[in-house]
Amino acid sequence: MSESNLQSHLNSSKHRALDVTCCGRECTVGFVSRSAMILHLEAGTCVSGLNRRAVDDNARRLDRRNVITRSADDIVRRYAADGSFNADTLRCNLCRETFGTRRALEQHLASPRHRDKMYFCPYNSCQVHFSTLSALCQHIESKRCGVRRLTSVKKILKRIIVQMGRQTSTDDESN
Structure with a gap:
């Protein structure tokens, strides 16, 4: 087993508590990480009805300074x-x-x-791009670069998650 596979296994629900609760309305599912919770939303499996489109729309709307998202003009x-x-x-x-x-x-x-990879790691020496917010969060959680220390990233991720907890998919469709 490679070092990477071992770390993935040790970070799985077999060895870690499910202490991240879904932010979706009326959803009580627990996860080992924020990235796993966001993946649950992106997959459309949350009882709140949130899905990847809602996650992306919230991220784009709330990240006005493009801390972790590319400008909407750049998205195809x-x-x-x-x-x-x-x-x-x-x-x-x-x-x-x-x-x-x-x-x-x-x-x-x-x-x-x-x-298109609308998300990116804003750490100066990294600049890796991602198709989903959950993939960016996995990158942040992996500690491969110093992005975890950036306050601006912590703030925007918190804003996005809090906002998603306030809405359901029908709220999003009415906007």
Whole structure:
């Protein structure tokens, strides 16, 4: 077992308490880390109805100074265009994977697989980019760089999580 695999195992729920409670309304699920809780939201498995779109929208709206997010002008939205279709299949023009329905293709295009990396580590010597907030949080929790010490990062992550705890997916759709 590699050192990295051992650390992952030791940081799993087998060895750590589930002391991070989901911020979603009426959700009482516990997690070993903030990144695991955010992944739960991004996956759309929270009873609050929050999902990756809500997480991203909150992050973009609350991170006005772009501490951890790229400017909205830099983000590209991808969708299934008419050119993605032919008589037999629906094909992703980015990776050539085929799908049985337009909805499946659109879900694929909306997944992190082809997403622009809107999140980044603001630590000067790092600057790694991520497709999801949970991935950025995993990076922060890994202590690979000094980003954990940046007060601005702690503040914006706290603001995003607090805001998500105040809303449900239906609140987000009405905005």
